[in-house]
Amino acid sequence: MNKQKLSFLEIWNMSFGFLGIQFGMALTGGFMSRIFQTLGAEIDDIPILWVAAPLTGLIVQPIIGYMSDRTWSPRWGRRRPYFLIGAILSSITLLIMPHSPTLWIAAGFLWILDASINISMEPFRALVADKLPDSQRSYGFVMQTLIIGVGTWVASSLPWMVSQFGVSDAAASGVVPMSVKVAFAIGALVFLVSIFYTVFTTKEYPPEDMEAFEKEKAKKNRFVSDIVENIGNMPSTMKRLGVVQFFSWFAFFTMWSMANPALTEHVFQTPAPIEASFDMANIVQKEAFNVANTAFQKSSNLVGSSMGIYGLSSMVFALLLVLYTAKRRINRKFVHMVSLILGGLGFISMYYASPETLKYSFVLIGFAWGSILSMPYAMLSSSVDPKKMGVFMGIFNMFIVIPQIIAALGGINFVTGLIGEKAINAMLVAGLSLIIAGLCNFLITDKNAITYQTEEN
Template identity: 65%
Template sequence: MQSIREKPRLSFWQIWNMSFGFLGIQFGFALQGGFMSRIFQTLGAEKDAIPLLWIAAPLTGLIIQPIVGYLSDRTWHVKFGRRRPYFLIGAILSTCALFFAPYSSALWMAAGSLWILDASINISMEPFRALVADKLPDSQRSYGFVIQTLIIGIGTWIASNLPWMMTQIGVPNTAAPGVVPDSVKFAFAIGAVVLFSSILYTILTTNEYPPEDLEAFEKEKEENKGFWNGFKEIFKNISGMPNVMKKLGVVQFFSWFAFFTMWSFATPAITEHIFKATDTTSLAYNNAADSVGNYLGTYGLISMFYALILAFITSKVKINRKLVHMLSLMAGGSGFILIYFITEPWMLHICFALVGIAWASILSMPYAMLSSSVNPKQMGVYMGIFNMFIVIPQIVAALGGINLMYKFLFGEEVIYTMVLAGTSLIVAGFANLLITDRNATHDG
């Protein structure tokens, strides 16, 4: 679906500038995804309890994303625009939460820090998705989301390696029982600085298009003013979501179940299965946990290169988004399953390289398909509602879905969580066959 106004094609650097804030957002996500379970274990959490400690984050996203999307659709300021005010609010709150998270002295504090961090990042994240759809013509949507993915890949790789980098320059990597090592604290502090400065860069370098009919926009906003009217409008949009969005929801469910499993269990699974390290106070465990972060960084690095390839292709030719996404998810699923079979730690780079292919596609293709299927005037709220299909599988996983499924399907060993993640991604790949709308599956 296309706006009445013909949007001009933007240059690479214009798209880069408006997406650059995602570098900081991904620093936040990569640090929490790679190291919050390590923090939980350091503070005494049992492995099976880790998913439940993550639950506040997706629950908050389920509520915040549609509300922020709805509000940003109805925001317009001559100087600050539509989406940028939410970038700034989210950046300030996320920066504070990211800095203080590793200083938690109890599990409830760490879980609370994760909740605040994820809620704050959510305030910024979906307006960034909506901004790409706001600014780009349909023919550049895939390209725009791929550039965004390229930046996310850079952020994932650097942030995932930060504790390891800190250790290499002499920052202590062990601490007293129940205390997070300085290497992690320094990494989170650097991440906080990058998060705020990169979002500020986008705010300062990017302008936004005003509503096509400002008078009608203000009139509609006034008519729908009020708390209750806002919720009625959100629920109306949920009940009336396009069929393409529902089918993408199936793909998203299994995709994000897989990645939540990885974020929750990669550290305990790999440190135990590959490195044979279980004592969270030992140097062996903390070095192994740093290595897990390094290997997780590989999926960010490969997602960056894969995004570069997709950016080049989508700038030259039209692609079949569905086919690209299906094959990419299957590659990632194979990577997760291979973790169970490898015998040497270096082989994890191969496994997570395959995961990186899936990650790059997850962050671009579904949004390109969605943005071509919804009303441009409702882009923000639908991007927020689409987040339901990201957070619901995480809630299911956190409430016992992971623990029940990997033990029921495969066995008691925690490494089977990675096999479960791989199986889930392959199912997500096949679910793409449900999507048949050509406007969604092909570039305009």
């Protein structure tokens, strides 16, 4: 099918729903560990509590990709039904999650939320490849990154923002502060509204051969065998990108799960107080706990706000790429390599950061994040069968979730322990992992994936 080039507004409309998806991801990435610590989690236990996120992605994304490839509705299209279902479930879970009374209920809600976000997110990746000609795909994925950057920046700063309007950061032992609850409620609303905007402003192409599509859909469901077959037939470029993805996502999972305990302790000098260390029956001791807990909650707001900077810098990175790729080709491999190495240096610099300079570390991390959200998908979409774009995007997610599962099941604790016991060492591990990811780009050799070739170029 010859696809027409889309205008800026059309690409913006089809990508806008990612704003809501990123609100959900940024709120969990920035504040889920804080919720776990508030509910009594020990620092060493935090990674395993995060295992829900990658496990649900491993299961849900290939299924949703496979199903959306086989879906067509004249009214709702192929990918949009999944946007809606995921948005509704995610919004409900975001609203309820910070009210969790116990640690394990909060962990359970993380399972539900991540599954719901994945229902919406995977079809969004496939939609870009569905609608855009190959020459515009870098542009399309970078546009998504631009919107994701906005979402990360705003959502990560929400608890700090609402606290500036007088919403309290203080709370009793084992209770999530009201500032976090309000922030999650705002995130739920943004998630729903932004997805609805994309659904009602974007049309999809019907299957190129409707008769063949209906025959294929009518066949006996061979989901497992089809997935296994497609995994076995992965293009070599996809496998090599998988190595880059492994180290990239090990690094970012380490950040999401460990940045709050590491930075509140090392940079802000306000670690989460352990209730068992205080005699809560003693008024003086109880007040000392409350003071320490409020200081932790306030510094957690500042950590979240600092993390939002990586969303802002990824947005600037994406904007520059949008302007450049609208008219010119880029070397995707080189851009990705340099961006990942800069991000790795950003993580390492946290060891020497102060509360005033921490934002500069996240600026560098934003370059890596902006590239991770665009360049691998642009390279992948130029090397797979367009008819199987959804299922291959879902399978590609394995290279995202497997490193996170390994990290959650002891990988972070083991590698960090080789350096030392301090929580900040997890950020050093993240930095080294991201630099390795950058260097692994030397494995990518497919010229069409590296720089899309057109007749006019």
